[in-house]
Amino acid sequence: MFDAALSFLGALGAQTGLAQFWWGNVVMIAVGIAMILLAMIKHYEPLLLVGIGFACIITNVPGSDLVLPGGLFHYAYEGVQLLILPPLIFFGVGAMTDFGPMIANPKLVILGAAAHLGIFVALIGAKLIGFTIYEAGAIGIIGGADGPMAIFMCVKLAPHLLPQISVAAYSYMALMPVIQPPVMKLLTNKQERMIRMKQMRPVTRVERIGFPIVIGIIVNLLLPPVAPLITMLMLGNLFKEVLVTDRLAKTAANEVMNIVIVVLTLAIGSTMGADKFLTGTTVEVVLLGLLAFLVGTGSGVIGAKIMNLFLKEKINPLLGSAGIASVPIAARVAHMVALQDDPENFLIYHAMGPNLAGVFGTALSGGIMLALLQ
């Protein structure tokens, strides 16, 4: 009788996760808890970190069926792997974004490409330390500071690096107010940071409606590999600008966006199993991502200074740093740094132009990379 009960309990124990629990799971559960605390206490990307942190905790509880084929987290990841979720994020972003600053000052869009030198420095750096060219490409895109695009490229080029790349990309985006200002100040003097921008022209409704249609055509024509993302961005924006589909625009910007964020964060968190995450690769990816952000910020500022050599009306070189995408965090950082030297120099609206162009810059770099690599 006693033996039967013992054997029954033994069999029951073998079915739980206790037998597979190891110290790596403890570390990753602590990482998950740290993410949730960072979101709560420091307000670092709470919409993302809470879901990622929770999924990371659950994934590291051995025996959880959620991450196995047939489990809910598994299907969430399928949404990423099948490249359904990143375009839907762009759809929501398009519905909540005013492209007016970019349309009003087209000369600043060049900064959206200038600030992406970091992508290529990280790519070459990754190749130098032994990553494959596909992995290096996926790591480089972290420098585009665009979460959905980083995920999109990662799934296309090196899906096994998704946890490292998505965590690095979103962490650095949250830390941009800490990472960017020292580089911006190092490369500019006070006089340059105090340059005031001329007020922009108003953008008409016709232009606002024409913009997503024209860009949708151009991107699908020239860059099919990344067309799903930009097309959905433009569709969301068209819903917003035509004024007759308010309900759809609001749904895209709120309900769709929120649902997709929940599924996306669970998908990312579910890839953070200790066996995959606690490796030297993670440290390398994180360091290369930081390098990409630093170089990208610097190249954007230098790009703006080079533009000033040819422009009659000088632009504030801090705008260059906003070209790194990560809308609207990078624009806000440029604005805040300018305010430190001149409390009446409001750069935010001007910085949104290169900031939005940065989204296109990352998409262009990614699209060309995919075309060259595949």
Place this chain on the structure above:
Amino acid sequence: MQKDSVTFAIVLSLIDFFLSMVMISFIGLVLKMLPLLNRFGKFDEEKMRRGH
């Protein structure tokens, strides 16, 4: 040139950066021409807002 090499990574980066610059300049040019659409007329925004 071997695809999985540092040399290829450098060449890829140079081409990608250059083409990105060209393409984004093209988008800038398109944006510069966007005001031409205003020649076709303008929308009555109030009427559009009431239309649904």
